[in-house]
Each structure stands twice: as structure tokens, then as C-alpha cells.
Amino acid sequence: MFPKRFDYQEAEPRIYRRWKDENAFRTAYDSQGNLQDPSRKDARPFVIVIPPPNITGRLHMGHALNNTVQDLLTRAKRMDGYDALWVPGTDHAGIATQTVVKKQLDAEGIDMRALGREETVRRIWEWRNKYGSAILNQLERMGCSCDWSRTRFTMDEGLNRAVRESFVRLYQDGLIYRGKRIVNWCPVDRTALSDDEVEKEDEKGKMYHIRYPLQDDSTQYMVVATTRPETLFGDVAVAVNPKDERYAAMVGKNVVLPLQGRVIPVIADEWADPEKGTGVVKITPAHDPNDFEVGQRHELTPINVMNEDATMNEVVPERYRGLDRYACRRKALEELEELGLLEETKDHVLAIGRSYRSKQPIEFRLSDQWFVKMGPLAEQALAASGFTKGGDGWQKTEPGDLSLHPSRFDKVYLHWLSNIRDWCISRQIWWGHRIPAWFHKETGEILVDLEEPARVKAEPEQWRQEEDVLDTWFSSWLWPLSVFGWPEKTPDFDRYYPTTVLSTAKDILFFWVARMNFAGLRFDGRLPYRHVYLHSTIADETGTTMSKSKGNGIDPLTLIDGATLEALKQPVMDARPSNMKELLKRVEKNFPNGFEAVGADAMRWTLIYSITEGENVRLSLPRFTEGRNFVTKLWNGAGRILTSLEAETVLDGPIAPMTEEDQWLLARLDSTTRVCRACLEDFDFGKMAQELYHFVWDDYCSWGLEWSKTRLTSQDPAERRAALKVMGSVLADLLRLLHPVVPFVTEELWSLLVPQMNRLGLWLDDRPSSELLIRDHYPKPRKEPQLELERRIGIKQDAISLVRSVEASGSVESGDFTLVATPEVKGLLEGAIREINQLSPRKVVLADRAPAGTVAYPSAFAAALHFVPAPAYVERLKKDLEKGKKDLASSQAQLANQSFVERAPKEKVDEIRRREAELTTTITKLEAELRSLGT
């Protein structure tokens, strides 16, 4: 007895272990360049490097989708004869990891700064060795066929070498510089952040209008509008627009800075916008990037008023010192109010930037930082991607060496590259690659080198190494190079670089993909991959993108292992979003008994099946049961054939010739194979899955299996074996086509199918090349498309649909269906009458004349259907008549249009004429039929 369901919870770990034990994920050559799989000696490489997940991370739906795509490509190409390599690894995630460990230290009552750099870093390593590969283990649960022997980490020694090498080269080429600039500053983590580590969102705030009295007449004042009164201590001027007549007389005068009494000038600068606020803007160069530029234009020295943690520093009046920026704001406002200098307070919506890590509002801070000059790198990257610079900017003029999928991202890519800004790469944390620069303590001279320079070694007390580490992305941008050993000339690098495909979420097109392109071109002269596949972001059923902080994410392990109601509520409780109650209620209502596991295959299937080229894909837990149902359908469809194979005892002798239905199924398989191959090339995975779904459910199970049943149960072994041969061989190809998407269930079925087919010697043509499906070959179509065959089978299918539909409408009183057909159609149907009867709810016979007491059902079908009518038959006819009349009217209207008949192509007009004639005939028959029934 074949089990009714695939026991994925038992099978998945077992199958994965087997793949690993048999080295199924390995490449032709090991990383030393030794041949380890002779069968792939001359195979072309197909290489993907994983976007390294953060070591503090846990698997989420975005990973699930992205890694399913990578695995499906890797498996398909591996089966198709490529030397497929998928390099896994993790990212050290500087700030995130340091934060995790700091929290741990805090909990133990240990002060990180007191602990010191060396010991803290040691503890972080400890943490990463213990927990840092959790997410990779989760990838195994999903079935990912990574080459684990090549697992890399962005802080590995080799990768550190790559980081230093690239830093030194860029510094020597003048593309890295150090300078005082305004940076995004996180006061909690006390570090600079790059633009993309800042999350901006509109928030409600207040705008304050503050009076700055004139120096020579304190009864007069200029009103400055600001959202950040606490920074006024750092004001070095107030600016008005040079064209603003209201204030023209003020330019050149001085005002007195409230609360502090410092005298500052009124200047004229384009930056001041007469339309905004009062038209007077305070200039605070140390705390605003735009003001910084204004300050430079007017040679004003910035005044920094805050400490690293955003408390006020010694520059401000004593009573403000040490106050947090917001406490300072409140106090300043109170005092301004008392002094009568706060003219107005208005509600105001403004975009607040928050650290992606600490979630606290960032501060703009003037500090010494390291930067990469991006302009030259961007131009090189654009040129390599097929863009040319012309009179009206950059245009895509040729395919280039890089294809983005979907291609509409070309525009986005261009837009970003042509508006690029320099990249701040220094971070004031300890966990990361330390910048290889040394400062002379007295002269300030800077040395940059791969190793500690000789001069530093000679006089260590004169030099200090830069304390800062590099932005995590500074190691990520080298990832495709460094995982293969760059800058060393390794065998791995020779064979597997550049890679083939990069698959990633679209939101990191800029700060990761583009930068990898820069690095590849700059350091190796080639782009690091040929194709970039950018997948959609995953949203919940309401269209909100899934995220940990919103509590609306689906944990992939919930799908693989199942979850209780409590477990389902946990992420919501952790996130504490504003709509928490509502979310919890929804969970309780939808999943009172938790969620039953659906398995990794079902998860993968649903993800791939749901991919669209739109911006995001909406998913909810119940959607994944569709994937489970599909897996079960496949399981049972295969099980039906397996049962018959196992039961077959006749091992040789004649085999009946293939039927037309067999040939049709093979043709459908060919067609499906062609579509799958095309979709793999076009990165159209959703379509591939839909095509496979249709083939499994409709072609293989609903038609193929049903049609073959009469022969599978035949007394004649030649018939049985003919049916088994076709159905078993088609199943084998079907498993091959499905394997990249649903690897577990297909591998399991393969292990059941192949021994039986071998035992019976029933392979149609190509015997499997491997005991393991993962190593077998990807199918190729056997024949050209066969339209005539499809037409003929279509008629048989129509006949079956017709009798089913008529039967279900309750139109038949009793007795058989009799089909009276033209000779051609009759010939067709005769050959399939046994199969038609297998699928018909009522016996179908073919005859030359209608039996007495029957009616002929009027339809456009090629044969007339006769049966003894029931009263409900009238309803059926009336409905048909109504529909027919409607269609006829529309055809007639079209033909009545003179312009249509004159201008439309002749074939189109003829088609409508034909349709009109057919409908007229049918309607006449329907009306006659209804009359004869006395209505």
C-alpha cells in the first residue's frame, strides 16, 4: 500500500544527509585545482556566490526566496551538465554583531569599553564561533545544495588580505581619502553610518520660529524657522536669499544668538529659500550637511556643540552641558519662551533618519572619516554594462557584459550610478577589518600599507594605527573576488571567477551589487558576474513588506517544522508593533490550532510559483498549503504508477505499440521541457512553476493517468507494460524537471521509480545516468511540436468534457450517450472509446444513427451527442440559447460595421463570418429543439 502522503519530516533530513554523504554538491575540481569529479572534467562552470547572510541573522522569507532561486539555478545547471558551484558563506555584520555581544556584556554587568578592544573582539569571535553559522544550518533545512567545503566568512584571514589589498591600492590611486565631513552619526553605537544604513521615515515633529535680535537694535529681530533649536549654539550665521527683497537691507548686519549672546553675521546665500519657513535660515555647519557647504562658501568655522553620544558639550552655556539633545531642546525652548523669543510653534511633519541598527535618530556630525571616491568607479561600471555617455547623459546603447533581470532595473541602476556620492567607509567600532593606516603622532603623517610599515616598526612609540574599522560593505564588495582567494592567483580563482549569476533582493542593487561591480572592474578588470537576478520583496497579505520590526514576517521554519499558536504569536509579541492587538487577533482567528508543517518542498514551491515581475509578492501562511497540496498530488500521481510497476511480474515479451494518447503525453512533456528550459534562461521562474503545475495536475494526472488506467489494469501484459513504459518514463522526466524546485520529494520518488523501471527494463529511451536524481541529467525535448496530434486529442478531450458537462446539468433521464459523428471524427473517437468511457460518468457508444427516443444536443462539437432527455434539459438549452444569441449579436454588430469589413484583414473578417454562420446554425437547432420539447 503506497503511503497517501509524502512524509517530509522524516524524509527531508534523511535525503539531505545522503546528498552530503555522497558529495552531491561538489564541483569538478577542489579548491586546490585537483580533479575530484572526472565526469565533469570538461564541464563549463556555472557559479553563484551567495549574498552572505549576516551572522546574527535568522532565516526569513526573503532568504527563503532568494536561496530557493539560487538552489534551483544551481541544481538545474548541475543536472544540465555544468560544473555547478554555489559558494556559501556569512557576513560579519560589524555594527549588528558588536551590538549583540555588547548587549550580552551589558547583561553580565561588563562595560565593553572597560573590557578593551582586544578582549571584546575575542569575545565576539567566541560568539560567532558558537552561533555564527545558525543561518547556514537553516539553509540546509531548505535543501540548499551549496558546496559547504568552500564556506567563507567575511572576516576570514584570506578575506582580510583582500580587504587590505584593495584599501592600499585605492589609497595609492588616490581613490581613498580622509577628510572632515558631515556624516550620519549614531549616538548609541557612536559610529558613523553610510547613507544606506539610515532609514528615513516621515514623523510628526514641531517647527519653531525663533527671534534673533539685531546687534545694533535689540528691539528688532530676524525670525528663524527651525526644527532643531538645540543646535542653535552651533550657529555661525543666519542666511537669506540674495534675491529676497524683504531682507536685502539686513545682509551684512549682525544678529545676537539667543541664549548664548554670540554675535553672528547675516549672510546672503542661494541655499536660503524664500518660500520656506520665514525665508531666514540658521547656518549650523557642524550639524547639517547643507549648512556645512554654506559654511565653506562663506569661510565660516563650524562649531560642534555635541559629544559623541549626542549630549551637549563644553561649547554651550554651562547649564546646558551634558544634557541629552532632546533635554537640551526642551530647556532651550522654555528659556526662549521666557525671553519672549519663541514666536511660534507649529506642527510639522519631517523625515527623521534613524540608524537601521539602534533605531535612534541619527545626528549629523562633523568628523574625520575615510571615503572612497565613487565617480571614476561608477563611470567604469556604466561603460562595462553597455552605457555610453552622450550629449544628454548616459544611455544604454549595447547589451554590455552585465544583464539585469528584470531588465527594467537598468534604469534604476543608471539613475543611481549617475548620481553617486562618495562612500564613507570608516566606522568607529571594533568588530571589523581595521583600517591599515598609521598616523605619526606629531607630524600627522599618514602611512597606508598591507602590513605594519617598517618605519612604524622602527619607532613604534611615534605612530599609532587608525582605530577605525571599515564599513562591512567594504568586505562585501570584494565577496565574489575574495571567496576564490583573490588577490592570490589561486586555481579556484582561475576556474570559477568571474561567476555566472548573482541573485539578490532588489533593494541592495545599489549598495552591494553596484559596488561589487566597481570592485570587480577596478581590481580584476572584469565584472564579477554575467547576470544579476533581482527578486521581489515579500509582503504579507495586506501588501506590507514583511519585517521583523513589524512582526508580520513568516518564519520559514514554521513552514518546515510547523508551529503552535503560541509560537505563531511570538514574532508579533517580540516586535510590539502599533497594531499588535489586531495582528494577534488575526493570528488567533486564522490559526487557533497553530500551523501544521508543510515541508521545505512546499515552501520552495509556493515561493517560486508566486514569483512575479512586480515590485513585491504577497504571501500568507495559507498560501503555502497550496504548495503542500501540489507536492501531495505529485506524490499520489507518481504513487499510482509505482504501485503498478511494483506489481508487474512480466519481465519480457511483446510490448503494445504506443497509443495516440501516449504520444500526446510525450508531446506535452516536450512542450513543458521547452518552456522550462526557456524560463531558466530568461529567469522567469514563476512561469516555469506554473507550466509544471499544469503538466503535473492536468496533463499527467487528469488525462495521462486516467487514460492509462484501462491498460494498466489490462489482462494483456503487452498493454500493461506499454502503459508502464510511457508513464514511468514520462514520470522520470517530470521528476527531473521538478527537482530543482522541489528537490526532496522528487529525490524520494526517484529512488522508488528507478529500481522498478530498471527491473522491468521499461525505459523509453534514456536510462538514468545516476542513482541520485540530483546528479541525473536535465531533460531535452524528444520531438518537434505536434500540432495535429494536439488537435486530434483535443477532440477526444472535448467529447469527454461535453458528456461530463451535460451529465452534470442533469439533462439526461436514463440510458447511454450515443455519439453520431462524421467519418473522420468517428475514426478518432473509435480508437479512444475505451478511454472515453473510463472518464465518462455514463456509458458512451458510437453509432451511425441516433437511437429512438433520444435528442441530439446542439453544440459546435464535431459529433452529435444523443441521449434520453430529462426535464432539466430544457434549462440547459435555454441557457445555451441565451449565450448563443448574445454572441451572435456581437458578431453581427461587428459585420454591420462597414469600416470593419473594409479595413480589417480579410482573415479576421472571414473568421467573424464563419463564427456568425456557426452560431446561426446552433441557434436554429436550439430553437427547434426547444419547440419540439413543447416550450
Place this chain on the structure above:
RNA sequence: AGGCGGGUAGCUCAGUUGGCAGAGCGUCGCCUUUACACGGCGAAUGUCGCAGGUUCGACCCCUGUCCCGCCUACCA
């Protein structure tokens, strides 16, 4: 503010040389028929966001407009 997507059945989405709108899920009937009830068979379901234009003909091309999502910039 600019850029990029999207708006098609109750829901999620397909829909390329412009020619009578499709799938899956859900719904409704019937069926526990010997692969599968995580199933079978059948049925119903649409101002294709709105308004113009081009065309014999527009879901499709053009213009405008309104919503939604994402990205970039700015917000005194």
C-alpha cells in the same frame, strides 16, 4: 519633489506583433468511483482604476488624472 513599479473575478496574479478576457485559491452544486477529500466532476463570477485620444477594432499604443507600493532627494 523626482524615478521605478502596480491598479484585470471575492483573494493572489497571468495576459507581446491590438482581434469575443485567463489560471490558482476561495465560493456554489454533485461525488467517499479501487492514486490522491491535501481529492474528482461540473458551475457561477469581470464598466480590465478613471477620463480623453489614435484605430475598423484598445486590458494592450498615446495623453491626462486618481489611488497603492518601493527607491532617491529635500523638508527652515
